Amino acid sequence: MIESRWYPAGLATSEPVAIDDLPRAHERAAVAGAMALLWVDLVEPDGGEIEQLSRLLGFDPALVRAVGQGHPRNRILPWGEVRHAALPAGRLVEGRLVVRVVELLFSPSVVVTLRWAGEDGDGAAGPYPLDEVRATFEASLRGGGPAGASGLLWALFDQLAEDAFDAVEAIDDELDRAEDVVFDDVRDVSIPRGLFDLRRSIAALRRATMPQRDVLSSLLRSERELVGEPAREALERVYDHLLRVVELIEGQRDVLAGLLDAHLAISANRTNDVMKRTSSWGAILVVATLVVGYYGMNFPGIPEFDWRFGWVWALGLIVGLTTTLYVVFKRKGWL
Secondary structure (H helix, E strand, O other), X not given: OEEEEEEOOOOOOOEEEOHHHHHHHHHHHHHHOOOOEEEEEEEOOOHHHHHHHHHHHOOOHHHHHHOOOOOOOOXXXXXXXXXXXXXXXXXXXXXXXXXXXXXXXEXXXXXXXXXXXXXXXXXXXXXXXXXXXXXXXXXXXXXXXXXXXXXXXXXXXXXXXXXXXXXXXXXXXXXXXXXXXXXOOOOOOOHXXXXXXXXXXXXXXXXXXXXXXXXXXXXXXXXXXXXXXXXXXXXXXXXXXXXXXXXXXXXHHHHHHHHHHHHHHHHHHXXXXXXXXXHHHHHHHHHHHHHHHHHOOOOOOOOOOOOOOHXXXXXXXXXXXXXXXXXXXXXXXXX
């Protein structure tokens, strides 16, 4: 599906553009300058649609082979006047972290977004949505914010950073719950799996956020003419936000590593406690067994064999020794 919209210079209202009118709209954007914007959005495009769009907008034919590979890179690739970047976008969908790839083709007055649903078996989540990006961009235009391609890129990166921060907060809540469970006395066998699920989520969010930071850094350093001063401050604020998100993710990795170590240490301590209790009861029973075995040897010549109170003596010896051992182990904290 291809949807195209034309934003006149500095205006928040947009006009839909038919596919056949894209060449004329592209020329119109080149004449209007950086304040105007032609935004083309492709959802689940195939090779034919990408090639058609490249031909209509006059892009480098080799660019078609670079688009749709699904491998995000931590840099912006130049193709003449057009720049290409592939961004992983992580967001929460019904409490689950879903990562999708958004590819960008942009020039000073044209932005092409390409989105796919992914192949992770979670197709119900769909491609990364851009409705909030569009709403933020248009609201910024109404307030006199950055326009053109740089304004739309700012709105996109701002939404990516907000989604990443929401995911970080959700993971923080999960870490708090995991910490309560790990240090609880209840022996829950599901703890390790929950911690490893958290580790996968943190790793996925980190892999999604790091390229965003690097691409935005490259955009601010290497694409000064495209960005322009009005959008630079806004993009720098988003960059600081992404840096903060990356720091929080690194902190969560450290906390999770500590929780895993704590869980292993607690498990080892519980195993030691079980071994202590087992060994203590084994020692108590061994003493009773020795006494019974000694007096159970039924052949003449054993001392106290014919003693009238031998049974009472043996029983008292068992009770006395086992009681003594029980008290000693109890004081040591082994029982």
